[in-house]
Amino acid sequence: MMFHTTVFILGFIPVCLSGFFTLGRFCGAAWALRWLVACNLFFYAWWYPGHLPLLVGSVALNHSIAWKLRHTEQTRIWLGIGVGLNLAILGWFKYADFLLHIVVPNASALHVTLPLAISFFTFQQIMFLVDIGRGAAGTAAEDRASPERPATMVRTEPGLPPLLRYAAFVTFFPHLIAGPIVRPSDIIPQLADPDLARARIDNVTDGVLIFLLGLGKKLVLADMFGKFADIGFNAAADGTALTFFEAWYATLSYALQIYFDFSGYSDMAIGLARVLNVRFPLNFDSPYQAANIAEFWRRWHITLGGFLRDYVYIPLGGNRTGPLRQTGTVMVTMLLCGLWHGAAWNFVLWGGLHGGFLVIHAQYRRLFRPLPAALGQILTLLAVIVAWVPFRAASLPSTIAMLRGMAGGNGIALPRMIVSALPSFARIADPVTVMPFLGDARTLSFPEISACLLLGWLIVLMLPNVHRMNDRVRHWTLTGSFALSAQALFFAPHVAPFLYFQF
């Protein structure tokens, strides 16, 4: 069940919310929480019930280890066992084939089915164990004020949460499948609020509004750009030599697709949580407007970045070490970031590229004055877009094929109608009747995709994101997008899954 399907919006949500608020009103918050956990498990099992025992077992196991951590002097040993077990389970399901082929390149694949959301619920629980080990679970961690996370939202709750509340935190359906990777200390105290299951009209209104705007990002924008990107990247995977515009348009489309898709998903998750009186942290803050790569990572998938910073980078030494060690730490953190996204060299390369960008940025900043903001933004954007190629491409050869096309290695082609109308283009481009890997390969596909890309990039580069908009602008944006979302929801012939579901 995905957030952008009719069965979720018209079936699951009304049943879940009405049960939650009715039980909260007549039977108390504990019963509402039980209902919520039941809904979460049903939501998870909808895809493949066979993986439900893994989720339930993982929750029970981690809660038991957390209990042990609270009642033992051997904290480090039990923390090591807990984190090790979580990583072993994740490693088996996600990385077994990848590691096997590194060790034995010709071995036949194990074909282990990847359970949905395992990367997300594993990381959530590792965070919880580490926080318990540090004596900090349920207490406010470093508070980073943001529009979605005002300082007042962080409350404290000493001690280990009861199993029910812990299960509600881990399996909470708005973040279960693809994040945001929320901190236990942010969410568990909110689930303990006695007023949790009391319907609050302001939260419901805000939540519905944010959800619908996220739905528009996904259905109207991400899926449109996804179609353009798929054509080019699929052709590259098939060994087709893409020309300059075909390769660039596919890559630019993918950069927009992944932003609108994942930030749209995050908005929907934030909106759903808000309806249930839970506040999630911001996960995207107009990342393509970043003036440098370090700022990009403070704006892109903020909760993953925060996790990697607090649970990998800082424990490895962080900024407290010398430049060489710090460079190594950045590279290790970003390679792990790449590997977290998928067990393939493409993701490792993507992580490595971003690690390299961050290292170059740090060294440059140490030696020179900052670049002008506009130039910094252009360079950052270019680097990020080029790095999306290995992230999206099916393999390293197709990554190289796509980059070759972007470099003009396969020539530049343009529709003959464009060259006829603007003869100066004849000097740089070969005229063709249609460009087979551009949109629907129709005569007007080139201007069509050009206009769509222009609109998409104007939105991400010029406009504030949903969380920076004031109420009035949000309502106008909803007026502009709702009908198109409804059109896509009820009439589009194909519903594309969220990109981050695969991670």
Place this chain on the structure above:
Amino acid sequence: MRRVLLACATSLLIYIAAFACLLDRPLTLGVLRAHIEANIALGQSVRGPKLVILAGSNGSYSHRCETIQPIVNRPCINAGIAVGVGLDYLFARWEPLLHAGDIVYLPLEEAQYVRTRAAAYLGPDAAIMLRHDRATLETLPLQRWIAALFAGDLRAAIMSLMEITLADYGFRDPRPAAGGGYNAWGDHVGHTAALAALNQSTLAAIKPFHPTAAEIQAGYGTVLVSGFLRWAAAHGVLAVGGLPTGFIDSPIDDASLAAIRAIYRDHGASFVELPNQSRYPRSAFFDTQDHLNEAAQIAHSIAVAEALSHFTDWRQARSP
């Protein structure tokens, strides 16, 4: 919450008003519509038994009524349009013009059989009907009405604004000069082998789509074709199925061929197969596997006409 609901309601009203009354695509859908209307006008002008070719662009690019007509010895109308145009729309437009004794040849592209209902409902004909042909829309089921009302997406809106602006500024479609146009029979002409030479790299790269037999049997297009075949049988119209043109290096597999044949034969219609099963080398095509170049179009049309003349002879022998 009231403001949210108001924003949603306003959005829907603006959307419907825009797509039903304001937005239009004169350069792409306008060309299609003009071609459809020209074919319909031709169909209305013909008295007596005729041959009508109904298909996507395979009909108009790979078949030539100008060549077929003298061989089958009856007026021929090439009503092939584009794969995206809904078959139910085409059938709804042509059924009033077909009479007992007419022959309809259907060399439908493989993709036509397997188009989903949702895709078929959102084809270019939905926008054409909503904006310019509500009379035909009224003859179609209610869900088709609703789908036509919600057929426009963001791409359509962007393209509409672009095309309206270009048309207002007198933009002339350069396609006829670049790739040919249509003659009085509805055939596409001028897509010569010389022009096709510019597309050889494109043609070499194409990997044709071949649905499986199961997909063909279960396809929504198959449902529509079957409905039309029943209608034709009930009204004395002879429907004849055929194969679309394609690359010789990418044949349709036997099971899929059998599935296509079965659609026609199960409904009492005929099915024509050329000895080469309409497969040609890539060098015989213009820009896609559905579009033969002009020389190959004429050669293919002669072969099709000779196969169809068997039916016209038979019809003429039976007519009083």
